[in-house]
Amino acid sequence: MRDAKVYNMKRALPRMSWHPHNLYNLWRRSFGALEKITNRVEYKETLNWRRWTAKTLLRAYHGDYINEKIFKRWYLPENLPDVRPPEATSLSATSELNKWALKDEAAEKAERLAEEEKKKGLAPVGSLMFSEVERRIDVIIFRACFAHSVYDARRMVIHGSVLLNGKKHTNPNTRLAPGDMVTVDPKAIRFLQPRSEPTVEDVEEVEEVAETEGKSTEESASDDAAESERSAETESASESEEELEKSTRRKRSQANRKPSHLLPGHDLTPFHLPPYASPFLFIPAYLEPSFSTCSVVYVRHPTARPGYSEIPTPWDADGEVVRLAWEWYSKRRMRIRSKSQLARMPENRQEA
Structure with missing residues (x-):
């Protein structure tokens, strides 16, 4: 199995899963013994090694089952967003120019605007590197809380338990377009199975x-x-x-006693989530799930604004790990796509 040792305690790489071992690894990386290794204060290693480590941590969560060459060729955006802060803003330059020209009111206004922009900050666009991964049908099923992990979501799609716009779909590599609806068979969802009652x-x-x-x-x-x-x-x-x-x-x-979903007049679908799923239990803003029909609509592509990123990630969306990974991919991304490579491109409904 491809996901046989994904929850390895020695590596402690966070995955897209609600498994308790994964939750423990995430705690070790965030607050435990590996926090100092993840967020280093003193850098004794080379810059290239730190970039590679940050790329490993991010890719372990975002599409670890996708081959690295395929990820760089098809899942990185064409215009990789710049996450580096600008060296000098135009507002500060204009304020200095106005001071030199003895225009005090204009200089004060420019300084005020520059302070507001500094407080506002830049949008965490570094997380948008994985916007194409978030469009995958298996990731959307996991984000909609229909599966314990993205690996279970892939198995649901491959085994024919998923409908795309009312038709059976078995390709987990498909990237959805805004407005697509994904429906999951309730029999394949473990959350819907009744809990074992005493016989x-x-x-x-x-x-x-x-x-x-x-x-x-x-x-x-x-x-x-x-x-x-x-x-x-x-x-x-x-x-x-x-x-x-x-x-x-x-x-x-x-x-x-009968289960609650078998009682007459009970229209809601019961979801029996595990107690350790609470840290991951949220629905992104670009999805509209319906738990009564076991379906989810992909409304739009994920975006980012100052202080907020719609792509769920265990790391800071504007932190050092994302910045170092961006520096890694900005120098090593693949841009050449030949005709033979275009023929092997994963299904992208946005371009269809």
């Missing part, structure tokens, strides 16, 4: 255990010498028997 056999086993425990408590109480202690133990045994009877009745009622 009648389990309840009978609990009753047998309760009877044996009650008998043992009675025998131990009869063996005691003091009558006062014996009476106290019998009272405690009766209380424990009552508690066991209550628990067995509760479990029997749960076993006989």
Whole structure:
């Protein structure tokens, strides 16, 4: 399997998954022992090594199953956004020129605008390097919370459990266009499967255990010498028997009770998410999911504005890891696409 050792504890690379091992690796990279290695303060390594490490961390989360050559040729944007801060803004230059020309009011206005732009900051456009990866149908299924991981989403698509605009689709490499609707078979979604309720056999086993425990408590109480202690133990045994009877009745009622989605008049689709999915449980703004129909609409392409990036990532969208990865790909990206390469291009519905 291609995803056999993706949650390796030694490498501790964050993946696009809700697996508890992945959550532990993410904690180690963010707040644990590997935080100093990820966000270095003193740089003893070369610049090229730091760029390669940042690229590895980003690619482990964004499309780690995509070959590196294919990623650089087809999934990097044609115009890679510039994440480097400008050396000198035009507003500061105009303010200095106005001061030299003795135009105090114009200089003050230019300085005020320059301060506002500095506070506002640049948009975290470095994360838009992976906007083409976010358009993939398997990534969209994972972002819409229909799968535990992107690997499960790929298997759903390959096994024919996904419809694209009402038609069966088995190519997980497809990049969607705005307005496309993806529908997932509810039988293939693990979140929709009812939780295992206690059966009648389990309840009978609990009753047998309760009877044996009650008998043992009675025998131990009869063996005691003091009558006062014996009476106290019998009272405690009766209380424990009552508690066991209550628990067995509760479990029997749960076993006989139907799941909530089978009750009449219940229109909502029940989702039984794992408790460790809460750090990843959010829907990006460019998706419109419908959990009652198990479908999601790709509304538009992801964007970024100052202080906010729509592409989910475990790293800071305007941080050093993204900047170093951008520097790596800006010098090593592939721009030549021959006719034979164009014939092998992954399906892109935007160009169709």
